[in-house]
Amino acid sequence: MFVNIVRFPPIQEGKDDEFMAWFARSNEAFAPFEGFVRRRLLKPSDGGAYVAIVEHDSLETFMAMHTSSVQAGLREEVALLLDGDPAPAFFEVIIG
Secondary structure, eight states: EEEEEEEOOOOTTOHHHHHHHHHHHHHHHHHSSSTEEEEEEEOOOOOSSEEEEEEEHHHHHHOOOTTEEEEHHHHHHHHTTBOOOOOEEEEEEEOO
């Protein structure tokens, strides 16, 4: 299994509800992609930045989704809600 963990930059003031709606809508858009397992949004208990966990069957299926026109359009939408760029990190599950 392949996991992408994304730390989002701060959400622009007053845009949290729009960001949550975007995340829910983007989950629906990504769900049909082959190899997609799930995508979850985490909010730190200390009030820090949101983090997303994206799970895929493999790096290959993740990259097919990540380089799609669907992802490009969703990325343009969310950029209007963020103060900065998301910071991704990539992992292979070795025990689990």
